[in-house]
Amino acid sequence: MLKTVTRKSVLLLAALLLPACYVDAHEYTKGHLAIAHPWSMELPPNAPTVAAYFVISNAGPDADRLTGVDSPVAGAAQLHEHVNKDGLMKMQQVQTVDIPAGGEVKFAPMAYHVMLLDLKDRSKLRDGQSFPLTLHFEKTGDVTVDVQVQKQAPDDAPPVHAH
Structure with a gap:
């Protein structure tokens, strides 16, 4: 009897804590890589593209390389960067x-970012929704993350400029 009560208590506690774990689990790890807070900004329904942002940290002794990305919400996904060319x-x-060993790379507005083109499933591009994004690494392999769509950029993000 005590064994059954204890098991039920543990299961109940686990069920109650699971939502809290999910809320805080906005970091994805594989091997030595961690991808933190993947997010995208909600754009007007007629926007031709959408960008995704996150931070990749490499705690390992060897560098890795992000070689591509894809998502079922877009016909194409590209890696982009902003550069200052002739003052523009x-x-x-x-x-x-x-992705340097022991370092991190920020994908943020006006920096590296993922550009999603030929958008397919716009229902996932609204505030409060999320969509899958698979990052392809040379050494680590594939890592799929859920990109959270938000009305506004996080407080620590640079200003967003439309493409």
């Missing part, structure tokens, strides 16, 4: 992004 900020596609 310009966005350009990049083929890969190096």
Whole structure:
């Protein structure tokens, strides 16, 4: 009898704590890589593209490389960066992004970001929704994250500029 009560208590406690774990579980890890707080800004329904942002940390002794991305909500996904060219900020596609050993790379407005093109499932691009994004790494392999769509950028994000 005591064994049954204890088991039920443990299951009940686990069920109650699971939502709290999910809320805080906005970081994804695989091997030495961690991808923190993937997010995207809600845009008007007719926006032709949407960007996704996150931070990749590499706690390992070896560098890795992000070689591509894809998502079922878009026909194409590209890695982009902003560069200062002749005094003007310009966005350009990049083929890969190096993730240094013991370092981190921020994907943020006016920096590296994922550009999603040929949008398919716009129902997932509204505030409070999320969509899957798979990051392809040279050494670590694939990591799929859920990108949270928000009305506004997080407080620590640089200003967002539409593409």
